Amino acid sequence: MSSSLPVSDSLDPQVLESAAGLVHRSAAAPVLIVGEEGFYQARVAQLLVCGFLCLSPNEGTACGECRACKSLEHETCPDILRVAPEGAGGRIRLQQIVPVQNSSESSSGLPPIRSFLQAPPVIGRRKVVLMERVERLTPDSANALLRMIEEPPTHARFVMWTTQLSQMLPTVRSRCLLLPCRIVAPEEADDAWHLSGGSPELAEKLRAAPELREALNGFLEAVAAAKWREGLRLTDELGEIVSAVADAGLADAKNQRACQGALLQLLANGLMARAREGDSRALELAEAALRAHRLVDGNVRFEYAMDAMFLSGLRSSRALR
Numbered sequence: 053m054s055s056s057l058p059v060s061d062s063l064d065p066q067v068l069e070s071a072a073g074l075v076h077r078s079a080a081a082p083v084l085i086v087g088e089e090g091f092y093q094a095r096v097a098q099l100l101v102c103g104f105l106c107l108s109p110n111e112g113t114a115c116g117e118c119r120a121c122k123s124l125e126h127e128t129c130p131d132i133l134r135v136a137p138e139g140a141g142g143r144i145r146l147q148q149i150v151p152v153q154n155s156s157e158s159s160s161g162l163p164p165i166r167s168f169l170q171a172p173p174v175i176g177r178r179k180v181v182l183m184e185r186v187e188r189l190t191p192d193s194a195n196a197l198l199r200m201i202e203e204p205p206t207h208a209r210f211v212m213w214t215t216q217l218s219q220m221l222p223t224v225r226s227r228c229l230l231l232p233c234r235i236v237a238p239e240e241a242d243d244a245w246h247l248s249g250g251s252p253e254l255a256e257k258l259r260a261a262p263e264l265r266e267a268l269n270g271f272l273e274a275v276a277a278a279k280w281r282e283g284l285r286l287t288d289e290l291g292e293i294v295s296a297v298a299d300a301g302l303a304d305a306k307n308q309r310a311c312q313g314a315l316l317q318l319l320a321n322g323l324m325a326r327a328r329e330g331d332s333r334a335l336e337l338a339e340a341a342l343r344a345h346r347l348v349d350g351n352v353r354f355e356y357a358m359d360a361m362f363l364s365g366l367r368s369s370r371a372l373r
């Protein structure tokens with residue numbers, strides 16, 4: 053983990069200023085970084101972690117030279133603990149927060165937070181707990197965490213991030229300092245930006261995947277040209293684009309549903325961009341695509357969800373004639 057991470061121009065500079073301001077704070081309330089998927093929460097969290105650990109941060113920015121910064125760079129720093137969802141259910145489990153007797157050890161092999169925080173820092177200015185996707189805490193682990201963040205050791209700092217603030221336990225949320233990640237839209241938005249739904253990280257990935265963009269744009273063109281009646285054939289075409297989504301690194305290739313969901317989200321984003329240009333049918337189709345996304349998430353077969361989407365699209369295009 054480097055202390056000099058590049059952060060995209062699209063991140064609002066005020067976010068970085070606020071983060072830098074937090075580094076010199078003496079109070080230990082956890083910092084909770086929030087924003088939509090792909091809004092650089094993880095990178096902002098890393099900047100904060102570096103600032104907290106650095107022995108001589110300059111205006112909130114890690115120096116990059118001290119022992120703490122060097123150990124972070126070489127990933128040997130003993131004063132940071134990363135806590136992320138684990139296991140089949142993808143949850144942050146109780147044994148990651150506090151020692152639990154007779155339970156299987158955390159699958160990462162890392163100590164629970166309470167044990168990690170017991171001793172003072174070895175190299176860094178602080179000891180830092182970095183918690184990723186903190187909405188994935190189980191109720192038990194959230195309650196255990198709550199007790200810990202109410203009276204943390206003075207050397208402890210918590211940096212957390214989430215893309216789903218609404219799913220967090222309000223008691224945990226209310227004890228955190230919120231740092232929202234805001235994005236400045238580019239002056240000239242390209243198709244990758246439109247397809248990303250305004251997520252700069254996703255837009256970056258799409259720019260590096262011309263084949264996927266071409267396939268998606270081709271599909272959107274076919275829809276715009278009122279070839280919606282061919283929907284059932286288009287279902288097959290979309291099925292082929294699913295693998296391009298995995299190739300572009302937008303979802304885990306082994307998780308077919310995640311790939312299908314990501315594809316539907318891209319389609320909905322592309323349709324929404326057309327709707328903003330005044331295409332009222334595109335808006336209805338975007339809604340149909342989001343409904344299909346929910347169906348796929350709810351374990352309905354992809355082909356069925358697609359057919360349902362095309363049929364509702366067909367109805368709406370008839371209604372407009």
Ligand SMILES: [Zn+2]
Binds near residue numbers: 115119
């Ligand atoms: Zn430093």
